[in-house]
Amino acid sequence: MINVIASVKVKNGKKSEYIEGFKLFAEKVIKENGCIEYYPAVDMKTDFPVQSRDENVVTIIEKWESMESLMTHLATPEMQQQQEKEKDMVEGAEIKILQEA
Numbered sequence: 209m210i211n212v213i214a215s216v217k218v219k220n221g222k223k224s225e226y227i228e229g230f231k232l233f234a235e236k237v238i239k240e241n242g243c244i245e246y247y248p249a250v251d252m253k254t255d256f257p258v259q260s261r262d263e264n265v266v267t268i269i270e271k272w273e274s275m276e277s278l279m280t281h282l283a284t285p286e287m288q289q290q291q292e293k294e295k296d297m298v299e300g301a302e303i304k305i306l307q308e309a
Contacts, residue, residue: 209244209271209272209273209274209307209308210271210272210274210275210278210305210306210307211269211270211271211272211305211306211307212268212269212270212271212272212278212303212304212305212306213267213268213269213270213303213304213306214267214268214270214301214302214303214304215265215266215267215301215302215303216265216266216267216268216298216300216301217262217264217265217298217299217300217301218264218265218266218297218298218299219264219296219297219298219299220264222297222298223250223263223264223266225297226266226294226297226298227248227250227266229290229293229294229297230248230266230268230290230294231247231248233286233290234246234247234248236286237281237286240277240280240281240284241277241280242272242273242274242276242277242278242280242281243270243271243272243273243277243281244271244272244273245269245270245271246268246269246270246271247268247269248266248267248268248269249266249267249268249269250265250266250267251263251265251267264299275305278305
């Protein structure tokens with residue numbers, strides 16, 4: 209099993225629109241072969257001293273059965289269409305693909 213953590217920097221004023229569209233997309237992705245979890249998350253306001261928060265970052269939490277299932281997902285026409293829809297809302301992204309230590 210692999211985990212994907214994608215930090216998406218959304219343009220000012222676009223966060224709600226981005227999340228709304230992403231949630232619709234996620235409803236389809238979760239049905240893909242090998243997808244275990246797939247959802248957006250935002251920074252929670254806390255008093256935790258080492259927390260780094262950014263109001264314009266949406267973190268995508270993903271869990272896949274294998275690297276192969278993730279790669280299949282990334283190659284789908286739906287993924288390409290979603291990226292096209294998001295391109296005017298997103299400034300950039302950082303992605304981590306993780307395995308259990």
